[in-house]
Amino acid sequence: MKTARITQNFRGRTAIVFSSEGRSLDLLEQTMRRLGLEADIRPLQMRQSLELPDGLHREHHIVLIDGDMTLPAAWPESYGAETPCPTIGLVGIEAPSRLKALLQLGVQAFLSKPIHSGSIYSALYLAVNEFNRMDVLHRDLHDLSDRRRKRIHVIRAVTALMRQRGLSEDAAYSILRKDSMRERVSIEDHCFDLMHAQSDDDPNSRETNKRGQAR
Template identity: 45%
Template sequence: MAPSRFVQNFSRRHAILVSNDERVSATLPPTLARLGLTVEHRATGEEAVDLSQVPLQAEDHVVFVDGDLPRAPVLPFSAGPGSLPLAPVVGLVGVEAPSRLRSLMQAGATAFLAKPVYGGSVFSALYLAVNEFAQKADLSGALAAHETRRRQRRYVIKAILKLMRERGLDDDDHAFAILRRESMQARLSIEAYCQYVVQRSAAQSESGAETLVMTRSAE
């Protein structure tokens, strides 16, 4: 897996700040604005801040979550192995209690910023959060692709047996070579192509069986 290109320009990103700390809301937004980010401030009231319906994009957003909030915000997470929030998260740390640090990690924080916030430390936290998130996302994607191919391998065996039966082949290596050539022509992995072949054959068999039943019923 090729390493991600490190991002160091954060202009045109949108930061969502979830905090009730007036010192944070006074210090952090101006610093982020100087780095080219727009800032949206969300304060927690009786209910936790719910970002689950916000269309977050990893390339466009950064979420700053205050660890001292009375109620942790609700963030949208990706599905599948290595589940991640949909955008990088920076944890704002005031009280360094294990429970609050754990809450920030559960929110998906990949960098931390100590309170009170000093302008000189913001870029480093932003850099770590965005780039560490990108590496985790790449790894999660690779794991998901590997898991998909692992599940599809059973179709390779079925497709080989099907091809040997249909073409009268007695060499499974020959059948595999044919399927690999066809998968390359279709621009699919061998696993995905074999799944397509097997499922297409099953669908055709079911369609043929239904047609036969309908014909006999009409008679």
């Protein structure tokens, strides 16, 4: 399993802040700039409905969301099911319903209101690194699911090689494994490509595929 690298420097990122916090926003903006971030403050009225933006990038943005706003149930559909970038929840009223609404948006850290400069870096550090950690886990899970889906092609490739060369199962698998390592791809991807190439070269297989598509 891969390990996410620890990020300690947030220079060059843009922090988009949705809050009704008033004067604390000046302190937040000043602290952000000292840390090398560009602060994009978007003040809102208390209880105002919040519309989350499109076009966020995981490496370029950090979003701070005030939990005292009327929050949407999810991010825009363009982001899919995952949080698009590191996200911090600003917490004033510690009601379970408001904390739950922030968690449902996938916040990785909390910053209490009124905002104090000494707690801002810690919230940024936690949000960015927790986001990176979850991103690595999601990528690993996707990779495992993809390899599991392609495992049938490994079985087919081993069987074909055993039949073609009169090899044992272990010997056929060893050859396929060495070939995949030589090509620097997983054995699942190697066998997937191998079996599809053989299928394309087999006229009977192509005809079967055509009949299947016609149905």
